[in-house]
Amino acid sequence: MKYLFLMMMLSISMSVLSNDNTISSTSDTSDDILSNLHFIGHLSPDADSVMSAIAAAKLYNGVASISGKLDSESSFVFDFISRNKKKGLVLPPIVRVTDDENKLLPEFERGISWGLVDCHQSAKLPINLDINCIQKIIDHHSITSSLIKNPTLKNENIDITPRGSTCTMLALKFFESKKKISPTYATILLSGIISDTNFLTMKATTTDLDFKMFECLKEIAAIDDIKEFAKKMFEARTSAIEKLSHSSSTLNKLLLEDYKEFQTGNKRVALPAVETTRALELTQNLNLEVNKREILLQMKKLKEENKLDHIFFAVIDRMNPKTYLFYLDEDELLVKESFQESPEIFSDNIYYIPKKNARTSEIFAQIEREIQNR
Numbered sequence: 001m002k003y004l005f006l007m008m009m010l011s012i013s014m015s016v017l018s019n020d021n022t023i024s025s026t027s028d029t030s031d032d033i034l035s036n037l038h039f040i041g042h043l044s045p046d047a048d049s050v051m052s053a054i055a056a057a058k059l060y061n062g063v064a065s066i067s068g069k070l071d072s073e074s075s076f077v078f079d080f081i082s083r084n085k086k087k088g089l090v091l092p093p094i095v096r097v098t099d100d101e102n103k104l105l106p107e108f109e110r111g112i113s114w115g116l117v118d119c120h121q122s123a124k125l126p127i128n129l130d131i132n133c134i135q136k137i138i139d140h141h142s143i144t145s146s147l148i149k150n151p152t153l154k155n156e157n158i159d160i161t162p163r164g165s166t167c168t169m170l171a172l173k174f175f176e177s178k179k180k181i182s183p184t185y186a187t188i189l190l191s192g193i194i195s196d197t198n199f200l201t202m203k204a205t206t207t208d209l210d211f212k213m214f215e216c217l218k219e220i221a222a223i224d225d226i227k228e229f230a231k232k233m234f235e236a237r238t239s240a241i242e243k244l245s246h247s248s249s250t251l252n253k254l255l256l257e258d259y260k261e262f263q264t265g266n267k268r269v270a271l272p273a274v275e276t277t278r279a280l281e282l283t284q285n286l287n288l289e290v291n292k293r294e295i296l297l298q299m300k301k302l303k304e305e306n307k308l309d310h311i312f313f314a315v316i317d318r319m320n321p322k323t324y325l326f327y328l329d330e331d332e333l334l335v336k337e338s339f340q341e342s343p344e345i346f347s348d349n350i351y352y353i354p355k356k357n358a359r360t361s362e363i364f365a366q367i368e369r370e371i372q373n374r
C-alpha cells in the first residue's frame, strides 16, 4: 500500500518536472571521473548542505564530507538517528575535511575529486580547494554569475535548479535512479528539506516538488511525529544561538554564525543573521546595555576589517516571520528609508521589521534598492 502511494506521488512529481523549465540535465552520467567523489557543501554548513552531501555520497558511491563544524540542527538529526537504532536507523559516515581556519586539511588538498552540493560559488568553499577538481555540482540556489569555471566540468554534471532545498533534488534523483531509500536516508533528506524550507513554510522558495518529495520521504522515514521533529530541530538551533548570546565574550561568534556579504554597485554590504524560534527574547537579551555595546562594537570591527560600506545584523524569527535589524548610527537613515512601509524602532540601533517570510535575501533586496536609489 505504502509502495503504491509512493509510486503515485512519484508519477505526479515526474510530470511536474517535465513541465517546468529547469536549466539542468536530469540524466546523470556514470563517467569514471565521477567515481569516488568527495561531496561537500558550503562553509558554515547548514542542515541542507550536510544532509545533501551525505545523500549524494550514498547515491553516487562517493564520500560525504563537511567543511567546518557541524551545525546544531544537523547534530540534532545525528542524535535522533543514534537514539533510533532500534528502528533500524544507522548513523551515516561523514568526514570533516577542514581545520579550524576553514582550510582543507593537507590530506585533502591533492588527489581528490569534488562534488559540490548546496552551492556553486568558490567564495563559499575552503580557500585552498582546487576548483579544477570539481566534477559535479548539485544546487538549488538560483544560478549566479559566480558559477565555478572549470573547463573539465561537463555541463551534464551541473544541476542547478531553483528548489526549496538541495535535499529535494537528491530525493528526486534517488527515486529516478530507482535506488532504494532506507529510513535513515529518508530521515537525512527530510531534515535538509525541513531546514531550508522552514518546514515548507518559506513561500518564496518552496516548490511543489519540495512538498511532494517531503510526502514521499515521510512515508519511508521512521519519524512518529514529523512536526515535533521539525520543532525540536529548530529548537536545537535556537538554544545554540542563545548560548552564544549569554556572554559578551561569545557575542562576536553570534555575528559569524551566518555571515553573508553582498556587493551592490561599488558598495559592499554585510548582513550577518541568526534564525531562532525566540527572536523577541533573544533581541531583548541583546538589547541589554552591555550586550548591545558589544554587538555594535563587533559590527564596527567587521566593517573596518572587511572594508565594508554598510553592515547590519538580523535576528530572524522562524516561527512567526519577523526580523530585528541592528544597525550602526551612520546607517540609521538608510535603514529608515529602506523599510519605509513598516518602520518601527524597537530600541536605539535596532529596527523591528514585521514582515512575513523575512529572509536575509529579502532584507538585503530592500536595502539594496535604497542604496541604488541614492
Ligand SMILES: [Mn+2]
Binding pocket: 048, 049, 118, 140, 164, 165, 166, 196
Ligand atoms: Mn540549501
